[in-house]
Amino acid sequence: MADAKVIPFDDDRSRSGAARRRSVLPGSGRGQAPAGPGAAPVSALRGSQAPAVDAQEAAPPEEAHEVSGRAGWDRRIAGGLAFLRRRVTGDYDVDEFGYDKELTDQVLMSMLRPLADTYFRVEVKGIENIPSDGGALIVANHSGTLPLDGLMLQVAVHDNHPAERHLRLLAADLVFMLPVVNELARKAGHTLACAEDAERLLQRGEVVGVMPEGFKGIGKPFGERYKLQRFGRGGFVSTALRAGVPIVPCSIVGAEEIYPMIGNSKTLARVLGVPYFPITPTFPWLGPLGAVPLPTKWTIQFGEPIPTDGYPPEAAEDPMLMFNLTDQVREQIQHTLYKLLVQRRSVFF
Numbered sequence: 001m002a003d004a005k006v007i008p009f010d011d012d013r014s015r016s017g018a019a020r021r022r023s024v025l026p027g028s029g030r031g032q033a034p035a036g037p038g039a040a041p042v043s044a045l046r047g048s049q050a051p052a053v054d055a056q057e058a059a060p061p062e063e064a065h066e067v068s069g070r071a072g073w074d075r076r077i078a079g080g081l082a083f084l085r086r087r088v089t090g091d092y093d094v095d096e097f098g099y100d101k102e103l104t105d106q107v108l109m110s111m112l113r114p115l116a117d118t119y120f121r122v123e124v125k126g127i128e129n130i131p132s133d134g135g136a137l138i139v140a141n142h143s144g145t146l147p148l149d150g151l152m153l154q155v156a157v158h159d160n161h162p163a164e165r166h167l168r169l170l171a172a173d174l175v176f177m178l179p180v181v182n183e184l185a186r187k188a189g190h191t192l193a194c195a196e197d198a199e200r201l202l203q204r205g206e207v208v209g210v211m212p213e214g215f216k217g218i219g220k221p222f223g224e225r226y227k228l229q230r231f232g233r234g235g236f237v238s239t240a241l242r243a244g245v246p247i248v249p250c251s252i253v254g255a256e257e258i259y260p261m262i263g264n265s266k267t268l269a270r271v272l273g274v275p276y277f278p279i280t281p282t283f284p285w286l287g288p289l290g291a292v293p294l295p296t297k298w299t300i301q302f303g304e305p306i307p308t309d310g311y312p313p314e315a316a317e318d319p320m321l322m323f324n325l326t327d328q329v330r331e332q333i334q335h336t337l338y339k340l341l342v343q344r345r346s347v348f349f
Helices: 013-021 061-089 101-119 148-160 173-177 179-187 195-203 235-243 266-272 287-291 313-317 319-343
Strands: 123-125 136-140 167-171 207-210 247-253 299-302
Touching (some): 136 195, 136 235, 195 235, 235 247, 235 313, 299 319
Parallel strands (some): 136 207, 167 207
C-alpha cells in the first residue's frame, strides 16, 4: 500500500488562501471544496459541469434591468419594422366592412388610450355585463358636441374586458362622407348605422355599439345635459331580436361638459352642410385652441343585460314589444345617469 501523503497543519497560509481563491477552469471536472462546515458542496461527481447561468440573472440588478430594457426596445423596434413592412407590402387583413384589427390595436388604440386614461380618466363599471363571447348590442347615451364618447367607449370595452373584445360602432352617414374621417372610421371597425350591417355583425358574434339619440343627443344645448332625447323608432331592438343577442344599456357621464354648447349657428350649419354649428365658451373665439376639450372626469357604466333570445322570431315585427323594450332600455340608462350624477363629487375630479 502506498504511503499516504501528509499535509502539515502549519502549511503556508498564503498558499492555502490562494488555493481557496483559485477558480475552477471550465471543463476541468473539479468542484470547489466546501469552505467550512456549513457550506454545501458544489458538485460531488467528477466530470459534472456547472449549470449554465443566464447572463441577465448573473448580472447585478442594475445591469439586469438595463439588459431587460434593451431587449424590450429591441422587440418593439423589430415589431414596428415588421408592422411597417406589412403596411407597405399590403400583407394585412381587413374584413368585409373595412375593419383593420392590426392597425386598430397597434396605432388607433395607442393614440386614444392616453386621452381615455390620462386626460378624461375614464372609470369603467359593470364591464362583466358584456358577455365574454357571442354577439351583444351595447346601447349608450350620446353627448359632447363632438363624438368623442363613442371613441372612449370603444377604448373602455377593449381595455377593461377580460377577453379584450372589440366594439363595432354604428355611425351616421355624415361620418362616411368626410374624406379622412371616413377611412379612419372604417379601419377602426365602425360601419353605417343600418339594420342590415348591424345584424350581420351580431350574427358573427361581434359586440356592436349604437347611440340611438344620434345628432339630437350630441348637438343638444348645455342646459339640457344628461336629459335623454328620443331613441328613434326602436330599430336597434328589432335588430337585437332578430339576432337573438342581449341588449346592454350603457350610461356615460362626463362627456356633456367637454364642449359646453351655449349656442348654435344654424346659418353656418346650413352653409357647411352639418346638422349644427356649435358655439361654446371657447369656440370659435379662441380659434383652434377652442377645439381642445375640457378635461372632465368620465364614468362609463354598463347595466344589466336585457335578454332577447327568449322571444319568438316574429317578435321582431311586433311594434308594441319594440316600444316596450326601447322604453325599458331608455329608462334604465336615464336612471343610471341620475345615480352617477348624484355620486359624482365634481365635474373635473
